[in-house]
Amino acid sequence: MLLQPVTVARSICWRCGILGKPPGPTATSFSFLRPSTLSLKRPPRTLQRYASTITSADATTKSLAHTRNIGIIAHIDAGKTTTTERMLFYAGFTRRIGEVDEGSTVMDYLPAERARGITITSAAITFNWTPPSAQEHVINLIDTPGHADFTFEVERSIRVLDGAVTILDGVAGVEAQTEKVWKQAAKYRIPRLIFVNKLDRVGARFSATVREVASKLNAWPAVLQLPVYENDGKGGDDVLRGVVDLVERRVFLYELGGDGQNITVHDYEWLSTHNPELHKEALEAQVALVELLSEHDEDLVELFLELGEHHLIPSEALKKSLRKLTLTGEGRIIPILCGASFRNIGVQPLLDAVVDYLPSPLDRPPTDITHSGNQRGVLDLDANRTCALAFKVVNDPKRGAMVYVRVYSGTLAKTQTLLNTNLGVKERAHRLLQMYADETVDIESIPRGHIGVIIGLKQARTGDTLISEHAVAVPKSSGGGKSKSKTAVAKYDHKTLQLRPIDVPPPVFFASIEPYSLSEQKPLEEALAMLLREDPSLSVTVDPDSGQTLLSGMGELHLEIGRDRLVQDLKAKADMGKILIAYRETVSVAAGPVTHVLDRELAGKPAKATVTASISPLDLEEQEEGADLGSEGNRIVVDIAETYISPTTGETGKARIPAHLTEQDVRAALIAGAYAALSRGPHLMMPLRDTKVEIAVNPATDLSVDSSPAAISTAARIAVSSALKSAEESSPGLIVEPVMKVSVSCDEKDLGKVVADISSARGGQVVSLGDEDGHAPEHGEIEVQRVYVPFGGSGERREVGEGRKRVVNAIVPLGEMVGYLKHLRAMTQGRGTFVMELEGWERMQGPRAREVEKGIRGG
Ligand SMILES: Nc1nc2c(ncn2[C@@H]2O[C@H](COP(=O)(O)OP(=O)(O)OP(=O)(O)O)[C@@H](O)[C@H]2O)c(=O)[nH]1
Numbered sequence: 037m038l039l040q041p042v043t044v045a046r047s048i049c050w051r052c053g054i055l056g057k058p059p060g061p062t063a064t065s066f067s068f069l070r071p072s073t074l075s076l077k078r079p080p081r082t083l084q085r086y087a088s089t090i091t092s093a094d095a096t097t098k099s100l101a102h103t104r105n106i107g108i109i110a111h112i113d114a115g116k117t118t119t120t121e122r123m124l125f126y127a128g129f130t131r132r133i134g135e136v137d138e139g140s141t142v143m144d145y146l147p148a149e150r151a152r153g154i155t156i157t158s159a160a161i162t163f164n165w166t167p168p169s170a171q172e173h174v175i176n177l178i179d180t181p182g183h184a185d186f187t188f189e190v191e192r193s194i195r196v197l198d199g200a201v202t203i204l205d206g207v208a209g210v211e212a213q214t215e216k217v218w219k220q221a222a223k224y225r226i227p228r229l230i231f232v233n234k235l236d237r238v239g240a241r242f243s244a245t246v247r248e249v250a251s252k253l254n255a256w257p258a259v260l261q262l263p264v265y266e267n268d269g270k271g272g273d274d275v276l277r278g279v280v281d282l283v284e285r286r287v288f289l290y291e292l293g294g295d296g297q298n299i300t301v302h303d304y305e306w307l308s309t310h311n312p313e314l315h316k317e318a319l320e321a322q323v324a325l326v327e328l329l330s331e332h333d334e335d336l337v338e339l340f341l342e343l344g345e346h347h348l349i350p351s352e353a354l355k356k357s358l359r360k361l362t363l364t365g366e367g368r369i370i371p372i373l374c375g376a377s378f379r380n381i382g383v384q385p386l387l388d389a390v391v392d393y394l395p396s397p398l399d400r401p402p403t404d405i406t407h408s409g410n411q412r413g414v415l416d417l418d419a420n421r422t423c424a425l426a427f428k429v430v431n432d433p434k435r436g437a438m439v440y441v442r443v444y445s446g447t448l449a450k451t452q453t454l455l456n457t458n459l460g461v462k463e464r465a466h467r468l469l470q471m472y473a474d475e476t477v478d479i480e481s482i483p484r485g486h487i488g489v490i491i492g493l494k495q496a497r498t499g500d501t502l503i504s505e506h507a508v509a510v511p512k513s514s515g516g517g518k519s520k521s522k523t524a525v526a527k528y529d530h531k532t533l534q535l536r537p538i539d540v541p542p543p544v545f546f547a548s549i550e551p552y553s554l555s556e557q558k559p560l561e562e563a564l565a566m567l568l569r570e571d572p573s574l575s576v577t578v579d580p581d582s583g584q585t586l587l588s589g590m591g592e593l594h595l596e597i598g599r600d601r602l603v604q605d606l607k608a609k610a611d612m613g614k615i616l617i618a619y620r621e622t623v624s625v626a627a628g629p630v631t632h633v634l635d636r637e638l639a640g641k642p643a644k645a646t647v648t649a650s651i652s653p654l655d656l657e658e659q660e661e662g663a664d665l666g667s668e669g670n671r672i673v674v675d676i677a678e679t680y681i682s683p684t685t686g687e688t689g690k691a692r693i694p695a696h697l698t699e700q701d702v703r704a705a706l707i708a709g710a711y712a713a714l715s716r717g718p719h720l721m722m723p724l725r726d727t728k729v730e731i732a733v734n735p736a737t738d739l740s741v742d743s744s745p746a747a748i749s750t751a752a753r754i755a756v757s758s759a760l761k762s763a764e765e766s767s768p769g770l771i772v773e774p775v776m777k778v779s780v781s782c783d784e785k786d787l788g789k790v791v792a793d794i795s796s797a798r799g800g801q802v803v804s805l806g807d808e809d810g811h812a813p814e815h816g817e818i819e820v821q822r823v824y825v826p827f828g829g830s831g832e833r834r835e836v837g838e839g840r841k842r843v844v845n846a847i848v849p850l851g852e853m854v855g856y857l858k859h860l861r862a863m864t865q866g867r868g869t870f871v872m873e874l875e876g877w878e879r880m881q882g883p884r885a886r887e888v889e890k891g892i893r894g895g
Pocket residue numbers: 110111112113114115116117118119136137153154155156181182183233234235236237375376377378379
């Protein structure tokens with residue numbers, strides 16, 4: 037017997053509330069109404085409402101339970117921005133839907149983003165949403181970039197999220213970049229759900245995409261919706277009309293060509309007569325959903341045994357189970373929704389799912405911190421003291437530096453003085469703002485769990501931790517978080533507390549930056565300083581010989597965007613030179629010990645220090661140990677002698693460090709000097725890698741009252757440089773190149789060409805070939821054959837002649853990958869795509885090394 041849609045009557049309020057009555061048993065047409073008075077020029081109504089919520093003295097647990105800090109993450113072009121614009125429209129925040137292709141979107145608001153049609157920086161935006169079965173919720177949405185060059189940007193956004201919506205392109209399926217971002221989200225155990233977008237397109241493959249979620253993302257897909265295709269009534273092909281909601285057991289049909297607000301709701305009885313095949317599939321899908329959830333949720337098993345029938349499980353019970361399993365953050369069970377944002381299909385149910393299945397800040401485990409150097413712990417969420425993370429800094433022409441923060445504990449109040457624990461400086465939060473893309477409203481405070489912007493901080497950078505004087509942390513072993521007992525709280529020196537810092541990988545591209553004239557040098561330096569505050573994955577160095585300023589970054593696009601930001605937004609009058617690969621060099625033989633005796637004036641004061649240095653190539657074993665190697669893989673060993681032997685009497689005495697210094701000062705100065713020397717090698721003037729430096733001082737004989745930290749570090753730099761030169765003289769150093777892990781996706785018919793090109797023309801090494809299910813060994817945990825795949829895996833809307841997609845995984849030198857996208861496109865009729873990330877560094881030898889060296893010397 038067919039189940040009557042009991043749940044329709046119970047939870048229709050966001051739809052039938054507008055209508056004033058529940059939908060009838062067969063069909064109901066209605067509109068999604070939205071406030072018509074909203075304008076971006078004035079603070080929208082939702083915004084004022086939120087502002088008053090968070091300025092109230094107690095930002096209560098209740099309001100926190102109704103907050104979702106979420107991000108949208110996906111492959112480039114999957115439709116993040118398009119979907120976000122719809123979300124803003126349905127939430128009543130915008131009056132019309134912005135289109136990426138017209139460059140009129142709210143979220144991509146930087147000129148460079150609008151021009152390129154891609155998301156470059158994460159904009160944070162707040163809006164309200166009321167799902168059918170719940171109260172109004174505040175959604176803080178952080179848009180994240182999809183391009184591989186912005187991985188660091190994605191990661192720094194991800195760590196402030198409580199949950200994420202992953203958008204998949206329903207034609208391309210799970211793409212390589214998605215797998216990468218998925219892993220980043222998994223690293224932070226972020227609960228995720230998936231929206232399979234673009235199902236309106238010819239070639240859309242919902243079933244295959246569901247299967248790929250299992251095979252490539254190693255997750256059990258919990259299919260919550262099925263797409264509905266129907267004849268367009270004009271004799272053409274079937275078109276996407278809406279979705280079957282398997283949890284609520286209803287069918288939503290959207291008005292063709294409409295703005296997505298006119299939706300007809302049908303129940304299963306209608307479906308059984310109107311589209312018996314789809315009805316049958318919906319019933320099967322429901323059984324599969326209940327079975328899947330029951331495998332992981334004992335409560336649902338009990339309910340099932342009580343009711344004895346899959347279709348009798350109420351939708352509320354399904355939702356509860358889905359929420360419970362999603363919130364673990366393990367990513368084992370992933371709710372899957374579908375639609376086509378560009379056609380305005382499926383976005384409101386997606387917003388409901390955000391509230392239903394993604395966590396509030398209260399549902400998340402305590403935040404990881406480090407303190408007292410590199411001790412790990414978790415933040416005490418109950419501490420009534422402010423602790424916030426600056427997750428993004430953006431320079432605004434009118435407002436100055438805008439520091440986006442997420443508050444993890446306490447409340448951040450306007451005019452509060454904050455200690456930046458990364459820089460050790462105190463700064464005042466003059467103004468606080470709530471962000472609506474590039475529109476803002478002033479607020480009095482940002483409570484725990486929320487996201488906002490501070491105006492008035494002069495130094496805070498992306499990634500810095502800001503605290504009030506009395507932050508409290510507890511060690512991880514004590515359990516941490518809300519549940520610990522009072523006695524478990526251990527106080528640390530809060531000045532050292534940092535919210536889980538992100539590792540920035542070493543840059544692999546660089547370009548020179550030249551001011552138009554000498555008078556532009558200072559403004560350029562200021563603009564560069566701002567650029568680095570915004571994006572710590574860029575770095576600036578100055579060539580000591582030529583005085584040239586060099587900007588380094590993660591990819592070609594990364595540097596191009598940096599240049600645009602510098603020139604167009606920060607108004608620096610400068611040119612950027614050609615983008616080049618940031619090679620490194622390393623020593624081929626050991627040299628030293630070399631002793632340098634410094635005895636001269638530094639900054640008008642006598643400076644004396646003697647330092648002895650040796651260098652050697654870091655052997656492979658030591659490279660693999662890796663723990664104390666910096667990002668460039670160098671090891672610095674410091675030896676500060678504790679005793680000395682008198683050359684005259686032969687007696688042993690204690691080697692005392694001069695009273696004005698501590699051992700830590702001496703060590704820090706020696707390390708700084710060694711790093712300065714390693715930043716420029718004798719072979720090609722490139723930074724050194726994989727080099728071991730041993731520096732020694734005996735305080736009794738090498739240091740004196742004239743040994744300032746600057747003197748010690750200068751002596752160390754010269755000693756290490758001399759040792760490097762001596763190594764170069766006995767045997768020339770080697771050039772070291774960045775090597776990339778590359779994943780190319782192409783049609784099967786192009787596989788041969790792609791593999792041949794990578795392995796012969798580009799000197800790459802093909803590691804594995806995957807089919808479109810990406811059966812890579814590390815994804816073997818899910819039994820793909822047991823996964824429910826809608827329509828038995830058929831029902832795909834393939835383009836005629838389109839073959840299977842194949843994936844080529846390879847290791848290729850970065851030098852061979854410059855301009856690869858263009859080449860790949862030409863080889864594959866525009867169908868091939870690829871992603872790459874730094875795999876490691878390799879020493880170059882033979883003709884390729886000579887050619888690169890010639891290029892560097894000649895250039
Ligand atoms: N046919 C169709 N096209 C879509 C759909 N959603 C997005 N698009 C188009 O896909 C392209 C990329 O969409 P975006 O929203 O910019 O994608 P994105 O993921 O934000 O891209 P980045 O910001 O560059 O990472 C645009 O041309 C959109 O119009 C959809 O549902 N159907």
